[in-house]
Amino acid sequence: NAGVTQTPKFQVLKTGQSMTLQCAQDMNHEYMSWYRQDPGMGLRLIHYSVGAGITDQGEVPNGYNVSRSTTEDFPLRLLSAAPSQTSVYFCASSYSMLGTTIYFGEGSWLTVV
Amino acid sequence: KNEVEQSPQNLTAQEGEFITINCSYSVGISALHWLQQHPGGGIVSLFMLSSGKKKHGRLIATINIQEKHSSLHITASHPRDSAVYICAGLTQGGSEKLVFGKGTKLTVNP
Numbered sequence: 001n002a003g004v005t006q007t008p009k010f011q012v013l014k015t016g017q018s019m020t021l022q023c024a025q026d027m028n029h030e031y032m033s034w035y036r037q038d039p040g041m042g043l044r045l046i047h048y049s050v051g052a053g054i055t056d057q058g059e060v061p062n063g064y065n066v067s068r069s070t071t072e073d074f075p076l077r078l079l080s081a082a083p084s085q086t087s088v089y090f091c092a093s094s095y096s097m098l099g100t101t102i103y104f105g106e107g108s109w110l111t112v113v
Numbered sequence: 114k115n116e117v118e119q120s121p122q123n124l125t126a127q128e129g130e131f132i133t134i135n136c137s138y139s140v141g142i143s144a145l146h147w148l149q150q151h152p153g154g155g156i157v158s159l160f161m162l163s164s165g166k167k168k169h170g171r172l173i174a175t176i177n178i179q180e181k182h183s184s185l186h187i188t189a190s191h192p193r194d195s196a197v198y199i200c201a202g203l204t205q206g207g208s209e210k211l212v213f214g215k216g217t218k219l220t221v222n223p
Contacts, residue, residue: 031209042117042199042213050209058210090156096209102146104156 002026006091006105013081013112021076021108023091029103031094032074036060036087037107043090049074081112117142117202119214126221132187134217136200142212143205145183147174150197150216159185159198190221 007022033048045058049068065077091105116139144163160174176183197216
């Protein structure tokens with residue numbers, strides 16, 4: 001039982017490049033979500049999914065795409081990286097949001113130059 | 114707008130002291146999660162509360178629904194408790210989303 005596996009841990013991108021942050025969980029959780037964490041600000045929700053085939057936008061979705069083709073995987077795609085997307089990204093999963101434990105990935109440090 | 118406010122922003126204590134971190138939230142929040150973020154960045158879930166009180170080891174979390182306020186207490190604090198503590202409110206009414214406070218950085222000195 002690996003929990004939530006998030007890759008890569010560190011990445012440097014040039015402005016305009018695209019990339020995918022991978023997130024996988026092996027706990028059969030329905031709810032998965034992506035957050036970004038910036039200095040002086042709380043974690044902010046980018047996109048989330050309540051099950052395979054279902055995704056929705058969070059607070060800061062612009063510049064990011066997601067898909068949920070399986071219960072296990074929830075990749076986050078940066079379409080055309082911008083310096084404003086320099087941040088630490090966290091993936092999380094839980095069976096549901098209410099009454100259950102949330103499991104976080106270890107984080108991905110992304111720098112866009 | 115759903116909001117979560119934490120206080121204090123920074124907290125320094127001596128080993129053994131009793132610690133309290135506060136979290137106030139707005140209408141539209143149905144439950145609160147308390148999280149711990151270690152210096153290396155990893156985030157661990159401590160508690161989820163929708164009413165009452167929960168205890169795990171030296172950690173105690175309480176919530177007052179009427180006052181829209183929650184507290185996280187650490188008894189007999191230890192340097193290994195040094196971390197950022199984050200409260201996150203679960204929004205109610207349809208989609209389940211978390212709204213996060215900015216965190217409280219706790220430093221416990223030996």
